[in-house]
Structure formats: C-alpha cells, structure tokens
Amino acid sequence: MSLNEAWRQRSLAAVWHPCTQMKLHEPGGAALPLVPLSRAEGVWLHDHEGRRYLDAISSWWVNLFGHNHPAIRAALIDQLNSIDHVMLAGFTHAPVVELSERLAALTGLGHAFYGSDGASATEIALKMSAHHWRNAGRPGKHRFVGVAGGYHGETVGALAVTDIALFREAYAPLVRLADTVPSPDARAAAPGESAADVAERAADALERWLAEHHESTAALIVEPLIQCAAGMAMHHPAYLRRARALCDRYGVHLVLDEIAVGFGRTGTLFAHEQAGIRPDFLCLSKGLTGGTLPLSVVLTTDAVYAAFYDDEVARGFLHSHSYTGNPLACRAALATLDLFEQTDALRANVLTGERLAAQFEPISKHPRVRHARRQGMVFAWDVASSLPDFGRRYARHALQRGALLRPIGHTVYAMPPYVIDEAEGAFLADAALQALHATLAEEDGHAAPAADAAWGVCDGV
Ligand SMILES: *Cc1c(COP(=O)(O)O)cnc(C)c1O
Numbered sequence: 001m002s003l004n005e006a007w008r009q010r011s012l013a014a015v016w017h018p019c020t021q022m023k024l025h026e027p028g029g030a031a032l033p034l035v036p037l038s039r040a041e042g043v044w045l046h047d048h049e050g051r052r053y054l055d056a057i058s059s060w061w062v063n064l065f066g067h068n069h070p071a072i073r074a075a076l077i078d079q080l081n082s083i084d085h086v087m088l089a090g091f092t093h094a095p096v097v098e099l100s101e102r103l104a105a106l107t108g109l110g111h112a113f114y115g116s117d118g119a120s121a122t123e124i125a126l127k128m129s130a131h132h133w134r135n136a137g138r139p140g141k142h143r144f145v146g147v148a149g150g151y152h153g154e155t156v157g158a159l160a161v162t163d164i165a166l167f168r169e170a171y172a173p174l175v176r177l178a179d180t181v182p183s184p185d186a187r188a189a190a191p192g193e194s195a196a197d198v199a200e201r202a203a204d205a206l207e208r209w210l211a212e213h214h215e216s217t218a219a220l221i222v223e224p225l226i227q228c229a230a231g232m233a234m235h236h237p238a239y240l241r242r243a244r245a246l247c248d249r250y251g252v253h254l255v256l257d258e259i260a261v262g263f264g265r266t267g268t269l270f271a272h273e274q275a276g277i278r279p280d281f282l283c284l285s286k287g288l289t290g291g292t293l294p295l296s297v298v299l300t301t302d303a304v305y306a307a308f309y310d311d312e313v314a315r316g317f318l319h320s321h322s323y324t325g326n327p328l329a330c331r332a333a334l335a336t337l338d339l340f341e342q343t344d345a346l347r348a349n350v351l352t353g354e355r356l357a358a359q360f361e362p363i364s365k366h367p368r369v370r371h372a373r374r375q376g377m378v379f380a381w382d383v384a385s386s387l388p389d390f391g392r393r394y395a396r397h398a399l400q401r402g403a404l405l406r407p408i409g410h411t412v413y414a415m416p417p418y419v420i421d422e423a424e425g426a427f428l429a430d431a432a433l434q435a436l437h438a439t440l441a442e443e444d445g446h447a448a449p450a451a452d453a454a455w456g457v458c459d460g461v
Helices: 002-013 071-080 094-107 117-137 166-173 196-217 238-250 273-277 302-306 327-342 345-359 390-400 424-445
Strands: 039-041 042-045 053-054 111-115 143-147 179-181 217-223 255-259 281-284 298-302 371-377 378-383 411-413
Touching: 042 071, 042 281, 053 424, 071 327, 071 424, 094 111, 094 327, 111 117, 111 273, 111 302, 117 217, 117 255, 117 281, 117 298, 143 196, 179 196, 196 217, 217 238, 238 255, 302 345, 327 345, 345 424, 378 424, 390 424
Parallel strands: 143 179, 143 217, 217 255, 255 281
Antiparallel strands: 039 042, 042 053, 111 298, 281 298, 371 378, 378 411
8 A cells, every 4th residue: 555545544534634524535436535745845745655736725825935934943943942832821921922012013903812723813803892892881782794705714603704604504503693794796896897886885785784783783804805715705995994984983893804814915914904994803813823833813902902901800801722822833923924024025925926927827818717816916716617516626637737726616716825936836827727627628518507516625625
C-alpha cells in the first residue's frame, strides 16, 4: 500500500473531517479523494509521493504569506523559549499587550477581546452588543439583523446570523434566528443599474427595516465588501457608508465581520477602510496569525468598554475561553503584522492582483463564465453549468492538475497567498482553465438540469 493510501485509510477510520459528508470520501465513490499531506511551503502543499498542489484558496482563507514562513516560524520558536501559554484572567504578557496596541493603532478600536476561532469572535460580538444595551438600561435591545446569504460561523449562536440553509436547517430548533435584510450583491444589478445603485437599493431596505425594528435590535452584522461564503458576492462600499449612518441614526451597533476579508484580501488592510467608516465591533481571525495558529479577536470602542466598567461584577463581560490570548498565537500575529510592513505587502498586492487578473483572463472571457469579478486579491467566476455537483467535479479536475480550488456552488474562485509569483500564477491560471474545460466536457450528455441539489461538502465540493 502506498504511503498516501495508508494515511488516507487511517484518517478515514479515526478522523471525522469538518463540513464533510464522510461517505463522499468512500474509496471508489464518485467523490473526492482525501489528500494526505506531508509538508507545506510557500503556496505549495506536498503529499507523501512527490505530488504537490498549489493552495489557491489559502487553506480556507487563512494563509497570507505562504506556508511555513521563516519569519513566523522564528517568532514561534522564540516564544516557545519564554511562555507557551498562560491564562489571561489575572495575568498578562508582552505578546497580547503588543498585539492589542498595534491592532488599536491600525483600527482606532482600543479594546481587544480574544477568542480562538472566527465563530467565537461572532459569539463575543453578539453577546457584548446585547450586554452593552442591557447595561445601558435598554434590555429590550437584544435581537440581531444580518444580510441575506451572510456567513458568520457555525456555533449555535453564530448560526443565528448565518443565512446559509445547508449549514442551518438541521439545527433550526436550536437557533434563535436573526432577521435578514437584502444583500447588496452587485450581481443583482438590473440592466442599466450600477453596483452603487444596488448598494443604495439594499440600504433603502435596511433603512425601512431599522425604522421598524430598532427598538428591539442590538446590532447589524455585515461582511464588508465580500460575502465570501455566499459565493464571493461583492458589493459597493456605498452600502457600508449608509449602514454606518443608519446604525448611528437608529442607535444600533454595527458589527463588521472581517474574519475572511481582513488583512489585505480586499486591497486595503481592512475592507471597511474603503468606505471610510469605523464599526462598533470588528471581528478578526483567519489571516490574523498568517494562517499558522487559531486566534480571533473582537475590537471595540471606548463607549462599549465603558458600559461594562463598574463596581458590580455582573456588569462585566464574564466570557472566556481557556486559550484566550494564547502567547504563541499572538506572536504569530505580531510576526504577520511585521511582514505587512517589511514587505510593503499591500502595495505589492496591487501589482500581484493585476498580474493575476491578466493571467486569469482566458477564464474571465470564457463563454460559460458569468460575472467575472475581483476585489483586491479575491477573484471569482460564476459558471453556467447544469451539473448539480459542478463544484465537486471541478475540484477533482483541479486537484488532478495540481491546484487546490474548491468552488462554492457554481462559483469558482481563487484567494491565493500573497507570495504567489508569476510562474505560480501562470500555473494556477492554466490549471483552473483546464479544470473548467474538463468539467464542462463532462457535462456533454449529462441529464437535464437538476434543481439546486444539496452540496455534499459545505463549500460546494
Ligand atoms: C470563516 C468565517 C467565520 C468563522 O470562522 P471559523 O474560524 O471557521 O469559526 C466567520 N465569518 C466569516 C466571514 C468567515 O469567513
């Protein structure tokens, strides 16, 4: 038995893989093979037998500067020589202080509360918002509103604001569902309408909703500029400006979830900078540690912080996770921020983004592609295909050509690490195009278009 096969079998026997219908990994099935990896470096993931895959989706959007980056590795090794982990209640340490100071300087939000995953950041922001209103003498403001198609994580609290039926349906009795307002997704433009028009239309709907429900509403939660899990739905920053003004007018918190889009993905360090606004809560995770260790943070304002500062213990934010503010993760985050400065990454990404857009042109111009779009270092294409399992088939063809690409539904996208060079970009663009040809060729002779089937795996593969 090959090494790859041995690891595959042991994994399938012992590991329950995330967001996966495990039967789809059954050997010989119509499914995707599970890929055992031995090593990761730069944009490449290596298996045990000399094959490698270009990580074009940054391992679920977390990796920024390539795998196993020497600077982040060195910071972690150095940190292991002093403090590995210590509880953050009653104790503090240099990495968490320095990281909080630097994030405050970058965002203007001076109070940092840490969690371990994106979903825990969502939970923290929602709890903090409702508790703020309770402390402010407005206990009736405890409901939330999100944007259609929004994704904010999959713990039970976060599912309340995650508007993706496949992730939520089985748990409906457990979830106190939030309301949703229309998405500003620019693809909804009517003929003659611009992205800004769509944004204004969606903001009008938000205005009507807030006018009616603001008395019972604690917060609006939005993924700024790109609703990634919805299929890289992009919108005009005008929506965010209006949302900020409306939240101010109606006394509702604005929570921005930049778990996926933060740290340069959209072209600016944080997406909301492009709207010139500041949220009441900013949720960060994924790229925060450069993709090395789990860490999330909710940044908030002096005003929110002040509502909890009191002689009474129960008015404090009595929320914790065992690994809150883990020193190793904070050091990885500090090293990541250093890399932005040392490599002038945002400026470099302007050129990298343009170069990739040119390399992807054959896909963008493919007759079966609709809504080719880009925001910063995020590229997406909707494919006109009647295959209900388009994503899974496409992903398999891409893997066979050495690229990790997992479409969301019929949307193919790339969100590569920033270090992708010209040759790697050419390789990726070619693999992505060939996978498209192969998948569409399979469609010939395929049965009549099926209705939207449930995808086997969460991001559509
Ligand atoms: C991934 C993601 C989350 C959840 O983060 P996890 O670390 O997977 O819990 C929340 N919001 C957005 C926008 C995300 O992309």
